[in-house]
Amino acid sequence: MKKSTLTHTPIPFSDEFLAGFFLRASYVNGYQSPKQMLNSTGMSIYTLSYEAIFTDENKLKKVIEHLNFSDDLLKLVIRKTPPTFQYFLWNNNQIIQPQLLSLGLNKFCPICLKNNGYWRKNWLLNPLTICLEHKITLTINCPNCHDPLSINRRSLFECTNCRYDLREHQSESSTQDDINTNHWFLDNLNSNNDNFIEIFYDIWIALLEYFSNLNIHVNKSYILRLFYDYFKNEKRFLAFLIEKIEENLVHAHPRIQLLPFFQKKSKFEHILAKILSHFEDHKQFSPQLIDKKFNKNEARHILGVSFSSFHKRLNAGILYHDQLANNEKNSFSAKILEDWLINEVRNINGTYEYHHPPHLADESDHYYTIPEMMKILDINNRNTRLFLKTPNIPTTKKYLNHYTQLCLHKDFINDFNEKYIFLSPLAKQLDVSPLTLRDKLSSLKIDPIHINKLYPAFYARKDIQHIDKSTIENIVSFKNNLGRKKKGTVIENDNNDYINLNDAAKLFNLSSAQTAQLIKYKWLLIDDIEERPYRIPIRSIDRLLQLKNDPSFVYIDDVLKALNCTADQLQKNWIMTGYLTLRHIGYWQSLPKRQVDHVLEIHKDFCTASEANDILGMHRTHITNLVSRGLIKPYLHGNHNYSVRLFKREDVKKLLEAGYGKKILTYMTKNSKKS
Known part of the structure; x- marks a missing residue:
């Protein structure tokens, strides 16, 4: 971190807000913002950590050292009490709750800005609504475009959005009642009466929430007058x-x-x-x-x-x-x-009466459950459940026999059973084998209502009413996919261009159901999903295997082991930051080997916040506390959308040796082995 000498150093006012002083200093020295001025010295100032300078003496001391400011600036710090309550310390170390303060440059008196040229600390008080010196209402937001005024703008007197000069605004005169209540509030606040602040906070929050719950908008002057009445x-x-x-x-x-x-x-x-x-x-x-x-x-x-x-x-x-x-x-x-x-x-x-929740009406008189449908349609449980998923089947859920369950209306099932018959009961009725019955019927141009084999086959009774046992047994030449291929009975295929579902599942080390999903989502391409859904071309298998086993990619499990992190940490620290690009091929996830090698190089010298805490043997917020105290510098890695803080392993080890952590036996053992 380098020291920087400013050409112009403003003199701080005793009642000035520190953020206003930084704005005055950055503007007069030609910077676009206070953060740019501070970053020019090598200090890492982020959007969310900028306000911490106004409440932390240690951070301000670094600013004073590197910009050669006066030590009088330390008097302008609005200090915070230690965690976990984080109250502010106002004048003479008086505790004040954070809901009574707004650390920003958004409320002001235009006449004070014009005459004095600095931002008063009292303007941060939320209950204060009047400038008691000029007896006008304090202005909130830009009076021209009504946008909030940024704390990190270019000029103390200018709106970032519309370039309006805040000093030119003509504010409204305040009423005598408001002047009296604001005087009373400040007098009691500066009297170091802790009891007053405690009572004031309770009634202030209660009144704000009262109007907020009822969606009633009231100004803070009105609430301050109510509190004055409460007290007086x-x-x-x-x-x-x-x-x-x-x-x-x-x-x-x-x-x-x-x-x-x-x-x-x-x-x-x-x-x-x-x-x-x-x-x-x-x-x-x-x-x-x-x-x-x-x-x-x-x-x-x-x-x-x-x-x-x-x-x-x-x-x-x-x-x-x-x-x-x-x-x-x-x-x-x-x-x-x-x-x-x-x-x-x-x-x-007092004494109470038990209210039983109303029972749902049992509709078993109108709907069939799955066991009842199995008996009527003469099919097994699996086929019944698949039937309920068939397109155009009006499956619903109703309260039947004390349970909410899948069902169909009785009229629909009875009508369906009169018009259609499933393959299995048809085979029983004809006294033939169900294994070849579908293929034999297809040779007679009789196909099921749904050709897709994902659903159980059922036929219109009018289409098969002329079929008997002898008709089926006389069919000896037909297309099928079962058993040994007999010459003259099936279409011959001299080359081995296809494999079945089970063989494909073994190649991918998956179950048959998982492999079927690869077909559904078109990772495996087949010729005709309706006619032959599980006849998979070898070329499709080869294509997927080549994608899956591409040597330029590394499986995610291997990357997790190399980085010693969880999948969630990999996502947040390396994928969301743009260093790694996750590739999905079916059920397999992998990452480009070139990117993984680059990340491993970074990981040799840097570690994440979680890893730093593990090295130090401390809880998850420890490294963040060390950063806020300026004991270790974080390095931002990522892109314009998302970034994470990384820490040099050397810096973390130095902190461990300096006593800012606990030397864990396993960690020391690992280091001794490496050395």
Whole structure:
């Protein structure tokens, strides 16, 4: 990483947002964006990691070192608490929840920008809606094209999309009420009163979710005034909330509306008691009910029961609804919850009545099951199931004899049995062998309804009513594919250009059914699929074998062993990045040998994040944490659509030796063998 000296170094303001300072520095030094300025020093700045600089002192120290910035910049960092909660530390290390901040350059006062020329840190606060210095409403997004303002744009004062100068915008004057509430908010925020921030966060989120659940759009100034009432005049706040709930009864039951407050019940218990007492006699359905679904935890808050009680009532059928399918007990519509709140009060809160789900009507009087069809048509189970798959057969599923199963209407089967007969019962009826009966009938120009041998053969009774045993036995010359070829009885074939299905399956080390699928999907080409579906030309076999065994390709199993990875890792790390191209030939997958050799060369010096964690003997996020701390540099490999981070094996080994991992015995043994 190289050091770079800027021709112009701006002086940071004490209340400036760090991203705004970077924009000022990059613009005055002729860069197109702050990321371009930082990348020019050799720092790897990605789109998703750019914002991390504003909250990480260690990363900012590197920027200061390589761009010769003032150490005063460290005062502008909005630090984060350690995982897992990741709260922000505001003025004087005051904890503030991330939902109250937006780390971006999207909300501003145009007069401040024009007069002072920098971006204030206070503008990041979501509840702040007024510039208290100029008493105007803060502007959000570009006022000209209304697009969000990028944090990595060219100029602090210019919209990337339409080139509009943000300083020229004329913002609306604010009302005195909004000025007072914004003053009050900032004063309390800067007073280091942790209790205020905690209460503010709870009511702020509850009010935002309240209006969001009802699809009501309100501005944040309105919500801030409501919170001011909550803090200063709780009686007026209660009156307002009750009035709002009454207005929205057309859209939802009171308990559904109050879900955001139920989720923080310990904080709002005294408010909820007063509101619920006002609506305790509410029994009316909402005519324009909101179209929203709630998960199991939200539903139990709305119903006012514990999670285990709700779960038991669902499984036992105590709480039941016609719209609630057996496999949909984790998502509940507002309609279902409202019905329960009005009609199932006893089942929710006290003694309950068990509701048996309605039984499906048994239709065995109108439909035949597979065993019944087998008896009527005189065919076996396999042929019956194949018959149900035959085109134009109206197979359906019905509830028969306590089960949902495949079936056919009785009228259809009875009518079918009168008109048609299958090959096997026909052979019994004529007292002849079923093996040659089909071929002998074909010699008489009598073919089954479906010639395709994938389905069982059946004949129209009117076509075979004149056939008897003697007629079949007198046929001695006919085409068939069975037994030894006898001279004069079958068409002779002097060359061996075809093989059968079983022999082809042995060549490919597959089952007959799998080989039949190769024919279906045209990996094996045959002359006539209707007439001879399993008479496979040798030339077709040779063609597929040549494709399958092409020496310029390597089977995927061999590649997985060489790279010591799973199929999923191969897909994400090497195929999606464009290094390997997967080839499908029937059931076989392979990759170009040239590409595999190139990947193996890369793999000698580099390893993936998963492999790096294995070498270090740590959990899956360890290497990512080391990258964020600047202890190891990732190298992007891939294309413009998808890329992955690879790490030099030497760098990973150095970290292991430096104590940033656990020396695993197997890994050390492998290394000792290599050395």
